[in-house]
Amino acid sequence: MPRHLFVTRHPGALDWAQRHGVQAARVESNLDVATVEPGDVVIGTLPVHLIAELNRRGAHYWHLTMNVPAEWRGRELSADDMEACGARLDEFRVVGTGTRSAAMTTGGAAPLGDNAPTLHLCIASGQTQPNLLPMLMERWDRVVIFASPKMLPEAERLKSMVEVLAQQSGRDGEPIVVDLPGDADYPALKRAVERAVASLRCSFPSHRLVLNVTGGTKLMTLAFTDALRSQARIIYCDTERGVLETIDSPGTAHAPLQPRLIDLDTLLAVQGYKTTRVTRVDSPAFATMKQREALTARLVLRLPTTGTGLQTRRDGDTSWTSYGLAATLHALANAAVESARKDRQRFQPGQETQLLRGGFLDGPSRELLDQLSVHGLLRDPGPAADGRLRLVFADLDAASYLAGGYMEEFALLSVAAVGLPAAHFGANVGLDRLGRREGRKHGEMNELDVALVWRNKLLTLETKAGRALVREAQGTLNKSASLKLSVGGLLATSWIVTNAREADIPSDVLDRADLNSLTRVEIVSGVAQLQRLPERIAEWAGVDLPPGYRTWREIVDDGRDLGTGGAVPATPDTAGDAR
Template identity: 30%
Template sequence: MSLPVLHVCIATGQNAANLIPLEQYDAREVWILQTPAMRQSAANLEMALRREGRTVLRIDFDDSSPATMTQAATAIAERLDGRHVVLHVTGGTKLMVLALRDGLRYVEAGDGRLEILYADTARQQIDWLGAEARTDAMGDQLDLRQMLLVQGYRIDGDSRHAAAQQRAAARAQVTRDMGDNAARYGRFFSSLAVLASRAAESGQERDLTQHFHYPPGGQSAQLMRLAHDKGLLSWDGEETITFADRAVAQYFAGGWLEEFVLLKLTGGLLKPGRFSSNLRVLSGDRNVPNEIDAMVVHRNRALLIECKTGQQGKAQEAIYKLSQLRQLLGGSVASALYISAQPVSEEARNRANEYHVQVLCGEDIGRFVPWLREWLSR
């Protein structure tokens, strides 16, 4: 019985490019070459690869000099006599790749076979080099769990649970009205959020009752009547409102925007297992928690979403945090979207551009689904 094809890859800081072809070609035996600087990255890749029947081996690779790289490549080649080897050259330095290519050519001196592939995530293709050169379309391989694992994180909690879904469904009409008509509400969102925050942060039952400076009118009055009819609050038609409980107050303080995004994500645009909201993840080595309002994975790319109802003074801080999480959780090809119910200042927009974070705010919130469709088509 012939041995399975052996895949040899180099651990890198962008391991999704390693994992994609390994999944696409159903690699059953994988050797991960780890330099001293990439031991943790190799461990992340191994964690993402582990499943029934798959053999994964991590091998130290000394990249301190051309001589040590040549020696390491030769030692690896001696262990592969007679094997069908696929060398992944997506990771590693140019010198490492050259040393491995030259060293592994000894495999073909006997009964072995060597193929070389490069995963081009930007072009969504996998290039095969050698006598039978070809290009394969890159398949949609990675789900949310795999994307996080290969980046060194695991899911600690999210809001896909039934209870959260039921709560969101019960007030979906209110949520959709607020998001779809965000342009019409204007500053009313800020007034409502301030009152809701006071009620949510207080431990006193009496503080569930709050007062506007003036009675809501027009579209805002329609929203208050809808919320009243749904049992979320009581409104006397004038300045006074009473939130049903602290959880409802938290909803109007900002949680509604997260639920708006969740409702749109669950509308059939995405595959199961490719998105989550109110996500809490832990790093594998330090157990440091990170939270993100929503994350989507499509065609091996991640999209991280942060939702804010107002808080103009905190916009730049939130945008900076989102840009950091984009790199940590999604890697170099990930995207980030900042959604705000209130307009974003020019200074904050400039900061978003600097950090490669896209912005939807105010009246643009209703364009979230068209924006998402465009991102999915890229």
């Protein structure tokens, strides 16, 4: 059982301790440190090296602290004298960091000048980004990566990225990977670190040390911090708060992480991915998006409530009925896309569906179809004389846009409106693993509809047009949550952007999206939320919208160049039972 041991040879100190209820199992004038056990509390005024040994053995030390006037020093103090000097018990912890001599036998170094080269030490972990960010912010000359056996692949990935940084900045010398014991306890880890640092000191005697303790396990963090306290500047990269903290030396102000340290390609590489394709704002495809942004906004914000009286059914499929223009347009466009999925030459631009009894193509619906024709997306739009709705898509790209691609364009245009650097975002981001085996046939591993990196964090936008989210809820939620963690890490944010009406999204879908903090996916739906999508993205990024920013409402209103058309009801001959 832990004991309290009072080490003193002064009667006044014993009287003071009794007066203040300090009870000790043993009072000694001299302490034999070898008799102290873990958990014991030692009280007294011991020299620093004995306190360090007590702490090393797992004991606590309470120092009898007093502010003694110079003229009282050397005389025996009574309990009253001690009260006058403000006597109190302060707990201290002392850590020995090695013997210092001309040969610096256990590490450490004489003070180095400001121009001394820097040896940057870090610990490999599953989260590579916090190890890389400080290297992008601060000066370094060589990098040493410590890694347990399980973390060697991550160490190699970090090493390859550091090599790229070194080449870009003209530094010499490749990063060094140092093995750590995989199943060691704290004392063994600390000894391993001390041996490794002593060896590095011999190889780099003129380098100052900087230690990043963000990576590794908690036990590794403690071992590295204790082993290198006072020998290295110890830092911690807090990506959640966006700051670089200096742990040792204490009192040093933290440095904010610059928001543009990592762009989209770099973040993906940090997570072990490469881009196989991406649509950026400087591409011809984006120029086309800008030309039809008013149409895109109309499809996103107004299509779900346009032509709600339309009821259609595809030929030969009595179980399939579409309600509203949005559902019919998506179905026909998807059918056209499917016709060319395996062979672009088999693309069938013309698609038909039957108008059911009570279903009709109203004026706003016809106006929207006319507008799609004006923009070159449809040819010969509108119903046939026999009560059938026939849409002829201009080409495969037009069909893909109307099958739901307009939602991706809306999301990318919303991101672009925030005014961030082009290298930090893109759409249709094809992903593949870095270092996949060559010589084997394989496609892309996955795709991000829209991705944005700012403040060194990832925001992904998965887009779903119409009722696609309702039909594919589980798969969409699983994909978004999985990509959020694997591609963006713990601090990534994932949104599902859909123009489905909020009332049409079942509550269980919303509950599953918000299941837990790690896999949480936010659903952005409904006209009110979608109109504010650029503002929400700016809020996430922590930036102000640029001067001249135009809202989606303004863009839609300015883009009103629609034609006119009348309602076309279903004919009795072809109408059926809409169920």
